[in-house]
Amino acid sequence: MTNNIHDRFQDEVRTYLPADQVDQFLEACRMPLKKSITINNSKISSKDFISITKKWWWTLTPTTIIKDNNTFYIDRDNTDTALGRTFLHEAGYMYIQEVAAASSAPLxxxxxxxxxxxxxxxxxxxxxxxxxxxxxxxxxxxxxxxxxxxxxxxxxxxxxxxxxxxxxxxxxxxxxxxxxxxxxxxxxxxxxxxxxxxxxxxxxxxxxxxxxxxxxxxxxxxxxxxxxxxxxxxxxxxxxxxxxxxxxxxxxxxxxxxxxxxxxxxxxxxxxxxxxxxxxxxxxxxxxxxxxxxxxxxxxxxxxxxxxxxxxxVNPTQATYTQPHKLSPKNQFTLTKSKKLHSEANARIKKSFGFELDPEKHLLVATKEKVYLTSPTFNNIQEHLHCEKVGIPILKIDRLFGFRPTHYLGNILWHLATKNVFELNDEQAQIYSESKNLPLEGLAPPGDESVKDYLLTRRGTWFSRTKLVKWEWKNKFSK
Ligand SMILES: C[S@@+](CC[C@H](N)C(=O)[O-])C[C@H]1O[C@@H](n2cnc3c(N)ncnc32)[C@H](O)[C@@H]1O
The missing domain is CATH 3.40.50.150 (Vaccinia Virus protein VP39)
Incomplete structure (x- = not known):
């Protein structure tokens, strides 16, 4: 083992690397990699993300390797909170991804x-x-x-x-x-x-x-x-x-x-x-x-x-089967097609958050336990594949209490909500992302006592959901 790199690996690379590159290559392998992130642009523009993180002295440097403009090298002045524990990560605005690994999908x-x-x-x-x-x-x-x-x-x-x-x-x-x-x-x-x-x-x-x-x-x-x-x-x-x-x-x-x-x-x-x-x-x-x-x-x-x-x-493959052959399931995700269940789920969303789903963009599918939001284009593959999971669970089905919104409902649909949305400041957002409850004191009191489910935003964009229990907003982060 020389300088952390196993001799056997060094011997191996010498067999295929050009001789004049071996030393540089091995030297580079000993250097730490620069941290990089990919911004989740379907949720936040790179411009808005950069403007939020500037406040915390994050420096984001674009990479020339990827044609999409959402992967950046990152430097932070204060690293007390691990990158993976910041609310921008926890709430899914970004993911930590190495630049080379991020470069293939956009192609x-x-x-x-x-x-x-x-x-x-x-x-x-x-x-x-x-x-x-x-x-x-x-x-x-x-x-x-x-x-x-x-x-x-x-x-x-x-x-x-x-x-x-x-x-x-x-x-x-x-x-x-x-x-x-x-x-x-x-x-x-x-x-x-x-x-x-x-x-x-x-x-x-x-x-x-x-x-x-x-x-x-x-x-x-x-x-x-x-x-x-x-x-x-x-x-x-x-x-x-x-x-x-x-x-x-x-x-x-x-x-x-x-x-x-x-x-x-x-x-x-x-x-x-x-x-x-x-x-x-x-x-x-x-x-x-x-x-x-x-x-x-x-x-x-x-x-x-x-x-x-x-x-x-360039040319199609000759099919082995005359009929499309459905792949057999390992652990089938059984969907119920009950129209009643679908209309009740829609009604619940409307009652709590004041909006209806857009049939051009949203399709609800349900198992006995959960209602999932997916794309209507799921219909194109449904006949061909058995799935382990489809879309994202947005409602749980409780036999006693009916539908219960999940964290993900807010994640995906918050921007459509016309009621029960509350804006947190950055300090409250950080407390919340550390899995703590928020006391209601100092926050807006509920207008309607019967309303329990709230969506929380921060800086005008989605953050999390909460449930009002007595005088506290219960932490439902990622739940
Ligand atoms: C390099 S990893 C994929 C990383 C992933 N693309 C990502 O970006 O997170 C390769 C994956 O191939 C899976 N795999 C291995 N053999 C496979 C097979 N015969 N069919 C399908 N997946 C397989 C492994 O379980 C592993 O998760």
């Missing part, structure tokens, strides 16, 4: 009418970016966020709820099955592939002990099968982004090269001019121009190492 050019699959989406980052991109369109089109791992899927569900992206459906399939069962179905697919995890492994004796070429070959086999499946499941004319956070070519250029050999003229590799396209590795045995792929490298861009390739599907 999918989504437009109105597109259905997008994030094939390996846990824990959440890129699925949230995609959902946000689609939320900015006229109709909130849907992202299917899939992952095979149930534990990681729970993290995904939690995070999608926290970030309030209601135009999402969560599925748990082996990614291999999409190509066979749903050929030519999605407009775009993001495959942020499982990889050998060098980034976490390169400093660890334990991880590197198990890092063998056979392991890399095994993961490369999975990556190739996932990519084949993704290409098959994409419509002709649609696009696929393949990315990994590995630096070796076996999980990257060679996977693309094999896919090109397999699909021949049915796919094209697109040059990614928006990002650095300087050729990095000279691989003579690949069947495409590797300079079209993007390599983000610690010693050049000061980011994680990251690989991205964009593939355009």
């Amino acid at each position: 999918l050019e989504v437009k109105d009418g597109d259905t997008v699959l994030d094939m390996a989406s846990s824990p959440w980052w890129k699925a949230s970016q995609l959902a946000n991109m689609l939320l900015s369109l006229q109709t909130p089109w849907l992202v299917v966020a899939n992952d095979v791992n149930p534990k990681r899927l729970r993290q995904l569900t939690h995070n999608l709820n926290r970030i309030w992206v209601y135009n999402t459906a969560v599925t748990r399939y082996n990614g291999f099955s999409f190509g066979k069962n749903m050929p030519n179905f999605f407009d775009h697919i993001l495959l942020d592939a499982p990889c050998s995890g060098e980034w976490t492994a390169y400093k660890s004796d334990f991880a590197l002990k198990h890092r063998k070429i056979e392991e890399i070959n095994k993961i490369a086999g999975t990556q190739f099968q996932l990519l084949v499946s993704a290409i098959k499941a994409t419509k002709a004319g649609g696009s696929i982004i393949y990315s990994t956070c590995t630096i070796n070519p076996y999980e990257n250029e060679y996977i693309i090269s094999k896919a090109k050999e397999f699909f021949k003229d049915d796919i094209e590799i697109e040059a990614l001019q928006t990002l650095n396209t300087e050729q990095w590795l000279k691989l003579d045995d690949t069947t495409f121009d590797t300079s079209k792929c993007v390599r983000l490298r610690p010693h050049i861009q000061k980011t994680w190492w990251f690989f991205i390739c964009k593939i355009r599907k």
Whole structure:
């Protein structure tokens, strides 16, 4: 082990990095990464976010790596409150995301009418970016966020709820099955592939002990099968982004090269001019121009190492089945179609907060326990996929007390509310985000004693919900 970087990893990178870059690369790996965040633009503009955070001496510096204007390097004068505990994070206005990892999703050019699959989406980052991109369109089109791992899927569900992206459906399939069962179905697919995890492994004796070429070959086999499946499941004319956070070519250029050999003229590799396209590795045995792929490298861009390739599907895939084949459920999310329940849920929202849902943008679906808000475009996939979760739960169904609003109802719909909305100052907002109750003293008294549910805003934008219990506003942050 020399200077924190395992000798074995150093030997490995020497086999594929150009000799004149090895020292710089290893030196850059020893440096800490600069912190960066992505602003949740469907909830707040970057301009407003910057103006709020200036007050706390946050300095946000744009990155030139990403074409969307919502990822920034961040410096803070006062770091007493961890970034993840600030109310801007807790209330879902931003997420902490490394710049390289944030750079791939914006390369999918989504437009109105597109259905997008994030094939390996846990824990959440890129699925949230995609959902946000689609939320900015006229109709909130849907992202299917899939992952095979149930534990990681729970993290995904939690995070999608926290970030309030209601135009999402969560599925748990082996990614291999999409190509066979749903050929030519999605407009775009993001495959942020499982990889050998060098980034976490390169400093660890334990991880590197198990890092063998056979392991890399095994993961490369999975990556190739996932990519084949993704290409098959994409419509002709649609696009696929393949990315990994590995630096070796076996999980990257060679996977693309094999896919090109397999699909021949049915796919094209697109040059990614928006990002650095300087050729990095000279691989003579690949069947495409590797300079079209993007390599983000610690010693050049000061980011994680990251690989991205964009593939355009030119010709449709021949279907294996004559009828579309519905993928079988693992843990089905059973929806009730009761019209009565839907109209009662709508009535409850109107009574408490004075607005009605917009059928062009909002669809309610319900299980026995909860009512979920999603996009009407869910109807396009409902017949094809069994979901683990759809949209965001906005009402709980209580057999004794009827509907109870959740935190997320306010998250997504606060701007439509015409009553029971109360503005907090920054100090109250920080107290609230530390999970404390707010005494009613000094705050506005309720006009109507029968009203218990309130939506809280801060600086004219959504913050949280609360429930009036005696003389306190009960902390319902993230509940
Ligand atoms: C690099 S992570 C994805 C990170 C995610 N895109 C994000 O931005 O948060 C790769 C994911 O692939 C999932 N995975 C592994 N094999 C899979 C398979 N055969 N089908 C679907 N997902 C798979 C893993 O559970 C893991 O969550």
